[in-house]
Amino acid sequence: MDETRRDRDTEGRAHNARPRDGLGRPLPYGTPGVERQPEGVVRTPAETVREAQRLLDAGMPFHAHEVFEDAWKSGPAAERELWRGLAQLAVGLTHAARGNVTGGARLLRRGAAALTEFAGSGGADASAETAAATVHGIGIGALTSWALELAARVEDAGAPAVDAAAEAPRLRADGG
Template sequence: MDETRRDRDTDGRARNARPRDGLGRPLPYGAPGVERQPEGVVRTPEETVREAQRLLDAGMPFHAHEVFEDAWKSGPVAERELWRGLAQLAVGLTHAARGNARGGARLLRRGAAALAEFAGVRPYGIGVDRLIGWAGELAGRVEAAGGAGAAGGGGVRAEPVDAAAEAPCLRPPAR
């Protein structure tokens, strides 16, 4: 297949069929990749959390972000910030695992801010307070690893974090 041609569906919308690695980076056509998450899947909140946690634990936060994105787009308006914030945490971890200090820290903080309205409650058993703390702590470590310029400027490179080792627990045990 011609690598310069964009894949399109029957309506002309771009559909990138290139294989991707576990962190969502495109691979050359024909290379073995990680199966992509189907788009537009409507899941119950329980199914969303279970599938996203499975993907996070497997070191595939990019794919977990896609699961959260489906919930964000299909769920009730009152819950959209919850799912959007979780998607941003997952993509922040993705960037940190790719070695992008600035992007990782920024998205982790943005996701934590989106979750702030759910602080003090555990929607669907999700430990929001713990996730906000996890995001801030990881953002700080990623910035420090990226050096003094991580908070400003272009895409600051840092040593990639291990996505599976850094994966948050969405539903910690109740205290």
């Protein structure tokens, strides 16, 4: 295949068909890669969380981000920021695992900020509300803490490389 031409889908839109590694990096044509997530899959929130957790646990946060992106694009408007924030956390972990410290930390913080909208009223007991808040069983406080802690850690000049599988967060508040 001519690598200078852009891949196109059946409607003629640009579509990158190059194989990818577990962190979503493009590989040369003809190289075996990790199977891509199908795009545009509509899942229930429970299915989304379950599939994303499976991918995170396998060290494939880029692919988990694609699952969250489907939920963000197909879900109710009131939940779009939730799914977008989760997608940003997954991409932040992806960048951190690829060695992009600045991008990883920025996206982890951006995702954490998006999730705080779902943490409660923000009143006097906001920190307690945030810690206990769940949406679709997702532990908002624990994820926010995980993201902010990882962002700070990856920015430390002496920090070891991030292992995406070892750093995978638990999405569900009950640890499931």
